Amino acid sequence: MNAEAAVFYVLAAITVGSAAVVVLARSLIYSAFALLFTFVGVAGLYLLLGADFLAATQLLIYVGGILVLLLFGVMLTHKLYDLDLRSEVTQFLPGVIVSIGLFAVLALTAWRTDWAGGDGRAPAATTREIGQLFMGRYLLPFEAASILLLVALMGAAMIVRRKRSA
Amino acid sequence: MPSAAPSASYLTSHSAILAFLLVVVGFVAVNLVLWKIIRPSRFSEEKLTTYECGENPTGSAWIQFNIRFYVFALLFIIFDVEAVFLLPWAVVFREIGPLAFLEGLVFIAILAIALAYVWRKGDLEWVRTEDRQV
Amino acid sequence: MSGLSDHWAGLSPVAQQFWIAVLKVAVIFNVLLGLFSFMTYAERRLLAFMQFRLGPNRTGPFGVLQPIADGIKLFFKEEVIPEGANRWVFVAAPAVAVVAAFLSIAVVPYGGPGLFQIADLEVGILYLFAISSLGVYAIVMAGWAANNKFTMLGGLRSAAQMFSYELALGLSWVGLIMLAGSFRIQDIVTAQKGGLGLLNWFCVVQFPAFIVYLIAATAEVNRTPFDLPEAETELVAGFHTEYSSMRFALLQMAEYVNMITVAAVGTSLFLGGWLSPLPLLPDSPLWFFVKFGLLLFFFIWLRGTLPRFRYDQLMHFGWKVLVPVATLWILVTAGLVTAGVPGFRR
Numbered sequence: 001m002n003a004e005a006a007v008f009y010v011l012a013a014i015t016v017g018s019a020a021v022v023v024l025a026r027s028l029i030y031s032a033f034a035l036l037f038t039f040v041g042v043a044g045l046y047l048l049l050g051a052d053f054l055a056a057t058q059l060l061i062y063v064g065g066i067l068v069l070l071l072f073g074v075m076l077t078h079k080l081y082d083l084d085l086r087s088e089v090t091q092f093l094p095g096v097i098v099s100i101g102l103f104a105v106l107a108l109t110a111w112r113t114d115w116a117g118g119d120g121r122a123p124a125a126t127t128r129e130i131g132q133l134f135m136g137r138y139l140l141p142f143e144a145a146s147i148l149l150l151v152a153l154m155g156a157a158m159i160v161r162r163k164r165s166a
Numbered sequence: 167m168p169s170a171a172p173s174a175s176y177l178t179s180h181s182a183i184l185a186f187l188l189v190v191v192g193f194v195a196v197n198l199v200l201w202k203i204i205r206p207s208r209f210s211e212e213k214l215t216t217y218e219c220g221e222n223p224t225g226s227a228w229i230q231f232n233i234r235f236y237v238f239a240l241l242f243i244i245f246d247v248e249a250v251f252l253l254p255w256a257v258v259f260r261e262i263g264p265l266a267f268l269e270g271l272v273f274i275a276i277l278a279i280a281l282a283y284v285w286r287k288g289d290l291e292w293v294r295t296e297d298r299q300v
Numbered sequence: 301m302s303g304l305s306d307h308w309a310g311l312s313p314v315a316q317q318f319w320i321a322v323l324k325v326a327v328i329f330n331v332l333l334g335l336f337s338f339m340t341y342a343e344r345r346l347l348a349f350m351q352f353r354l355g356p357n358r359t360g361p362f363g364v365l366q367p368i369a370d371g372i373k374l375f376f377k378e379e380v381i382p383e384g385a386n387r388w389v390f391v392a393a394p395a396v397a398v399v400a401a402f403l404s405i406a407v408v409p410y411g412g413p414g415l416f417q418i419a420d421l422e423v424g425i426l427y428l429f430a431i432s433s434l435g436v437y438a439i440v441m442a443g444w445a446a447n448n449k450f451t452m453l454g455g456l457r458s459a460a461q462m463f464s465y466e467l468a469l470g471l472s473w474v475g476l477i478m479l480a481g482s483f484r485i486q487d488i489v490t491a492q493k494g495g496l497g498l499l500n501w502f503c504v505v506q507f508p509a510f511i512v513y514l515i516a517a518t519a520e521v522n523r524t525p526f527d528l529p530e531a532e533t534e535l536v537a538g539f540h541t542e543y544s545s546m547r548f549a550l551l552q553m554a555e556y557v558n559m560i561t562v563a564a565v566g567t568s569l570f571l572g573g574w575l576s577p578l579p580l581l582p583d584s585p586l587w588f589f590v591k592f593g594l595l596l597f598f599f600i601w602l603r604g605t606l607p608r609f610r611y612d613q614l615m616h617f618g619w620k621v622l623v624p625v626a627t628l629w630i631l632v633t634a635g636l637v638t639a640g641v642p643g644f645r646r
Contacts, residue, residue, distance in 0.1 A: 007184075029444075033389060036437060047180060056426040057250050064433020064466070065243040068459060071440055072236045127423060127483055131254030135262045135269060143269065145251055146276040149244050153280045156240045157289050160233065179419040182321040183406050186418050189329050190402040194395050194550065201546040206378050214383040216448045217541055223384070223448075235460050238615065242463040245623070249470045252630070253426060256477040259637065267638040274631055281624065290619045292612035 008048055015041030028074050032067065039063045053127045234292055241284060248277050324418055332405065336556045337367035343600050350604035377545030382446055385542065389445035394547040397438035397554035401561065404431040408564040409486050411574045411585035417486070424485040425477060428565060429470050432520065435558065436462045439539050442551065446542035454538025457611060458522060464618040465519035465526075471626035472512040475633040476502050476569055489573035498577040503570040508629045510570045512622055514598075517562040519618065521555065523599055525606040526614060563595040571595070 018037035025031045039062045046055035134142045216223040251273065259266050284290055308316070341356065341364060348355025357363040381390055407424045410416040421427050436459050443455015477483060479502070480491035494500030503510040519526035535541070540551045567573060567588060574588040609617070 003181075029386075029389075033392075033441065052180075052421065052423045053254070053426065056423050056430040059430035060250060060426070060433055061243070061246060064430065064436060064463065065239070065246050068436055068440060068463065069236070069239040069243060071444075072239050072456075072459075075444070127254050127257050127426075131256075131258035132261075134251075134254055135258060135266055139269065142251065142255075143272055143276075146248070146273045149247060150276055150280045150283075153241070153244045154283060156244070157237070157284055157287060160237050160240070161287070161289070179421055181318075182325065182419040183403070183421075185321055186325045186329070186406050187399065187403060189325055190399050191395075193329070194398055197550075198395075198546060201375055204375055205545065206376065208378060213380055216382045216384050216446070217536065218449065219536070235456050238460050238464060238619075241619070242467060245467050246463075246470075249429075249467065249474070252471075252474055253477060253483070256474045256630075257481060257483060259478045259634065260481050264638050267634050270634055271631065274627060278627065281627075285620065290616065292615045 004048065008045070011041050011044040011048065014038075015045065029071075032071050032074055035067055035070070036063060039067065051126060053130060237289055241289070244280065245277070248273075321418075328405075328418055329402075332402065332557065332560065335560055336553055337371070339556050339560065339596065340370065340552070341367050342596075343603075346597070346600045347604050350601070371549070374545050374549045379546075380542075380544050382448065382542050384447035386445045386447065389441050390542075391547070393438050393442035393445055394543065394550035394554070396441065397435065398550050398557070400431060400434035400438055401554040401557040403434075404428055405557070405561045405564060407485055408561070408568055409489060409573060410588050412583070413486055416574070416585055420484060420486050423483045425473055425483045425488070425569075429466075429473075432466060432469070433463070435554070436466075438554070442543070443539035448542050450536045450541045451539050454535045454541070457535075458539055461522070461526065461614060461618075462520055464615060465516040465622070468512055468618060468622035468626050469516040469520055471623065471630065472509040472516060473569065474626075474630045475506050475509045478630075478633055478637060479505070485568050485573075489568055489575065492572045493575055493583075495579055497579045498572065501570065501572040501575070506570070506629075506633070508625060509633075512626045512629070513566060513570060516618075516622060517566060518599065518602060519614070521558040521562055521599075523559065524603040525609050527603075527608060559599055560596070563592055563599065566595050567591045 015038055018034045018041065021034035022031045022038060025034060039058060043055045043058040043063075046052075046058060252270070255266065255270055255273070259270070311319070344366070345355040345357075345363070355363065356366040359365040359369045381387055404427075406418040407421050407427055408417065409420065413420060439458045439462070440455050443451045443453075443458065446452075476488055476491075480488040482488065482491075488502075492501045492505075498504070518524075540548060543551055571591045572587075573591075574583055574585050576583045576587055
């Protein structure tokens with residue numbers, strides 16, 4: 001086993017282990033904190049695959065943004081006296097069906113994809129390629145993203161405002 | 167564009183960061199262990215009370231807090247994603263030329279509308295007038 | 301000695317690179333530790349002089365041994381975890397803070413390519429941006445875990461402040477990336493090279509971005525006038541009120557290392573890093589340390605001079621002044637580059 005494989009297994013163990021804590025922890029706060037390690041583990045896996053831009057973005061947006069938002073959300077919406085915030089098993093059957101369905105889709109996609117072995121070219125500058133694709137082939141999605149962000153922002157602002165007046 | 171194993175320089179530079187990470191983690195661990203060995207331990211109930219300027223603490227600190235924190239976290243994520251989109255654009259800006267300027271202008275203009283919207287609607291106010299009245 | 305060099309020559313290139321990396325990591329880590337202890341001393345002394353006091357002057361000549369005395373003292377303090385606290389998170393937070401603080405300095409170049417940098421990442425700037433967002437997390441953890449009202453408020457304030465200003469920080473870099481055409485910090489430093497010496501630096505060419513960076517960086521590391529999270533007069537000590545002994549030391553270390561990082565990053569990105577300020581003098585890592593020292597002094601000077609913001613003013617300033625200015629400046633830079641204005645063409 002070479003060093004790369006060893007790093008991969010360590011990262012995979014961190015990711016899966018902390019993800020299990022996220023799901024199984026009785027307290028939502030622990031789940032949220034464990035999610036940090038899941039996100040960092042996934043970022044490490046991206047890095048190992050040569051997707052450095054994606055890895056940094058993963059850290060930036062998921063750990064720095066979404067996770068803090070999640071934590072704020074958990075702290076904000078419940079009174080956390082004595083960690084009385086428990087996640088319970090509800091809707092067991094629908095949950096099982098959805099997760100089996102999701103797993104099937106993912107497994108099928110992974111199975112069917114023709115994984116390119118690659119031509120040995122190093123991913124020297126993924127960012128530059130991403131930028132060029134934004135300016136060319138994916139020009140419309142790039143601009144659409146800004147509109148999506150605008151709509152998301154307006155929606156978020158609306159929801160927050162309505163809650164307060166109610 | 168999937169490719170084979172990343173280049174050697176890519177791996178060396180990232181493994182250097184990994185090594186640095188391990189050194190830092192090791193340093194923290196050694197310090198904490200050393201501290202555990204030499205620190206005294208004189209237990210007393212009084213010491214363990216939460217600090218509240220000399221008063222006995224009342225209730226828990228884990229309560230609901232101002233919703234403004236949440237609003238600003240939301241705003242941050244939106245603009246953070248914007249910044250992430252702008253970065254690859256900035257890298258190739260010179261190579262593309264005027265077209266890139268136009269595209270960036272449209273992108274930033276739409277987000278300027280977003281900022282103007284929340285500004286106008288008062289979501290950027292830390293203390294809103296309606297909060298005051300409540 | 302010749303045995304060692306023979307042995308070295310016999311190693312494979314990969315093994316050689318590995319040992320060089322180990323050496324670099326060891327040296328830079330120790331330099332950082334030294335710098336951290338020196339900064340704790342320098343800050344107290346300088347502040348004292350600015351306020352017509354003496355500052356620590358008893359341990360060793362001029363009190364230079366003060367950091368060592370402090371360190372030893374903190375090792376001999378007992379552990380106190382308040383009874384209402386969440387032990388796991390309380391214990392983990394300082395470690396996360398230190399790790400996040402140290403990690404970001406790994407991409408800063410002290411000199412030309414090669415030896416003077418731990419890693420010259422392709423996505424250097426983005427890496428900085430990403431790691432600095434980890435720091436927010438440690439502070440939320442620390443503030444929440446102690447189950448104390450002051451730490452809770454301090455942690456929340458700190459988190460909201462840090463991500464608000466992080467945005468401005470990130471946006472202030474976009475113009476530089478446009479001019480350098482790269483995320484690599486080494487490229488950004490060399491893009492500032494030119495016949496005019498210090499007039500080619502980005503602190504001149506990108507002056508508004510530089511100002512935004514300085515302000516946002518000060519806020520990012522929670523220093524005066526943005527030290528709201530610690531606002532002694534209202535929040536005791538903010539998010540680390542309940543921390544003592546070694547864990548307190550770790551949190552302090554994280555704070556100082558963060559300050560060192562933003563100064564080093566500012567030096568590289570805006571002050572030309574290791575480039576010489578005058579066209580005729582040679583470039584050298586020495587220049588890096590001179591500018592870096594000046595920036596560190598600047599942060600201390602600010603602390604000795606300015607009063608603290610009020611929290612609502614702070615948030616307003618971040619969102620209504622810094623973010624719009626930074627965004628506008630991106631557009632201006634884009635326009636100037638497209639128009640091919642001298643200095644923006646390169």
